[in-house]
Amino acid sequence: MEKILFLAHTQEDGSLPKAALEGLTAALDLGAKLGGAPLSVGLVGGDVQQAADTIAGCGAEAFVAVSGADFAVSRYVTDAAAVEALVKQVEPTLVLAPTTARFSRCLPGAAYRCDGRIETHISAIETDGGTVQVQRWYYRQRMVATLSREQRPWFLVVDPGVFEPWQGASGSAELQQVAAAAPEGGVRTEVIGIEAPAADAQTIRPEAELLFVAGAGWTKKQADGAVHSKDAETLILGFLNSCKASLGSSKSLVDQSGEGETVLPFMSHLNQVGQTGSTPRHPKGLAACCHGEEPHTVGWRFIGERRAINLDANCGWAQGKADVLYVADAFEVIAKVNEMLAD
Numbered sequence: 001m002e003k004i005l006f007l008a009h010t011q012e013d014g015s016l017p018k019a020a021l022e023g024l025t026a027a028l029d030l031g032a033k034l035g036g037a038p039l040s041v042g043l044v045g046g047d048v049q050q051a052a053d054t055i056a057g058c059g060a061e062a063f064v065a066v067s068g069a070d071f072a073v074s075r076y077v078t079d080a081a082a083v084e085a086l087v088k089q090v091e092p093t094l095v096l097a098p099t100t101a102r103f104s105r106c107l108p109g110a111a112y113r114c115d116g117r118i119e120t121h122i123s124a125i126e127t128d129g130g131t132v133q134v135q136r137w138y139y140r141q142r143m144v145a146t147l148s149r150e151q152r153p154w155f156l157v158v159d160p161g162v163f164e165p166w167q168g169a170s171g172s173a174e175l176q177q178v179a180a181a182a183p184e185g186g187v188r189t190e191v192i193g194i195e196a197p198a199a200d201a202q203t204i205r206p207e208a209e210l211l212f213v214a215g216a217g218w219t220k221k222q223a224d225g226a227v228h229s230k231d232a233e234t235l236i237l238g239f240l241n242s243c244k245a246s247l248g249s250s251k252s253l254v255d256q257s258g259e260g261e262t263v264l265p266f267m268s269h270l271n272q273v274g275q276t277g278s279t280p281r282h283p284k285g286l287a288a289c290c291h292g293e294e295p296h297t298v299g300w301r302f303i304g305e306r307r308a309i310n311l312d313a314n315c316g317w318a319q320g321k322a323d324v325l326y327v328a329d330a331f332e333v334i335a336k337v338n339e340m341l342a343d
C-alpha cells in the first residue's frame with residue numbers, strides 16, 4: 001500500500017502559494033486513485049499554523065511541520081534538512097510537492113539523503129492496476145514520456161497549472177512539530193533580504209489569466225514606411241497594465257537588442273517563448289505581430305485558448321496553430337482594446 005506525504009512551504013506572509021494548493025489536489029487525486037492511500041501533509045516555514053489551518057479540511061490523516069525562524073527563508077541547507085526530517089518521520093512511499101523555486105533547489109538533495117528517487121516537471125499522474133505512472137515532457141515539450149519506478153520513497157514534483165487549486169474548508173489543524181537536524185558546520189548562508197522588481201515592472205506573471213506575446217512585427221516598418229517602436233511600447237505596456245497579462249516574446253524580437261536594432265526596452269530573453277525559450281501555462285494566449293512559426297508555437301503547448309493578430313492571412317497561426325486568427329493591424333486592434341479598457 002502506498003503512503004503519501006504532501007509537502008508545501010509557506011510564503012513570506014505565512015500563506016501557501018497557489019502551486020501548493022494545486023499540488024494538494026494532485027496528492028488527493030492520487031490517494032483516491034490508489035483506493036484511499038493515507039495522506040500526510042508536511043509543512044516547512046517560519047510559522048506554519050495559518051497555512052495548516054487553511055487546508056485543515058483536506059482529509060489528511062496528519063499534519064507534520066518543521067518550522068521556526070531558520071525555516072522561514074528559502075535556503076538549501078535548512079530546506080533539505082527540513083524535508084529529510086519530515087520524510088523520515090512519516091516514512092511515505094510517495095512524496096508529492098509543487099514545483100516552486102524553493103523546492104526545485106532542495107528536493108533533489110533531500111531525495112538523495114532519503115535514498116529515494118525524484119521526478120520533476122510532472123504534468124500528469126495516473127495509476128494502472130495500483131502502479132503509479134507519471135508523465136513529463138522532454139526535448140522542449142516535443143516528446144512526452146510515462147514513467148514508473150519501484151524505488152521508494154519516490155519524490156514527484158508537480159508543475160504548476162496542471163491541477164486545479166484545492167478549495168475546501170479551513171479549520172484548526174493539529175500540527176505535529178518535527179525537529180530537523182542542524183547541518184554539519186551550522187547554517188552559513190544568511191538571507192539578508194529579498195530584492196524583487198516592483199509589481200508593475202514585472203512583466204512575467206506566471207499566474208496571469210492571459211499571456212500576451214509580442215513579435216518582431218512591432219518593430220518592423222509599417223504601411224507608412226516608418227518604424228513605430230515608441231507607439232508599440234506605449235500600446236503594449238498599456239495593454240499589459242490594464243489586463244495584468246504576462247508578457248511573452250518571439251525570439252526575433254528579443255534577439256534584436258543584441259543586434260543593435262530598435263528594441264522594446266522592457267523585453268529581455270526571459271520573455272522568450274518557444275523551443276529555446278519558455279513553455280508557460282496560462283488559460284489564454286494572444287500573440288500580436290508574431291508570425292507563429294513552429295519553433296515559437298511549440299512554447300504554446302500548454303496555453304488553453306490561442307489567438308493571434310497578424311496582417312498576413314497565411315501566417316503560421318493560420319496553419320492550425322491558433323484557435324482564432326484576427327487578420328488585422330495589431331497597432332489598431334490594441335489601441336482600440338486599450339481605449340475600451342480605459343472606459
Ligand SMILES: Cc1cc2nc3c(=O)[nH]c(=O)nc-3n(C[C@H](O)[C@H](O)[C@H](O)COP(=O)(O)OP(=O)(O)OC[C@H]3O[C@@H](n4cnc5c(N)ncnc54)[C@H](O)[C@@H]3O)c2cc1C
Binds near residue numbers: 215217253
Ligand atoms: C533552433 C531554433 C530555435 C528557435 N527557437 C525559438 C524560440 O524559442 N522562440 C521563438 O519565438 N522563435 C524561435 N526560433 C525562431 C523562429 O523560427 C522565428 O524566426 C521567430 O519566431 C520569428 O519571430 P516573429 O514571428 O516575431 O518575427 P517575424 O517572422 O519577422 O514575423 C513578424 C510578423 O509580424 C507581422 N506584422 C508586422 N506588422 C504587423 C502589424 N502591424 N499587425 C499585425 N501583424 C504584423 C508580420 O505579418 C509577420 O508575420 C527558433 C529558430 C530556430 C532555428
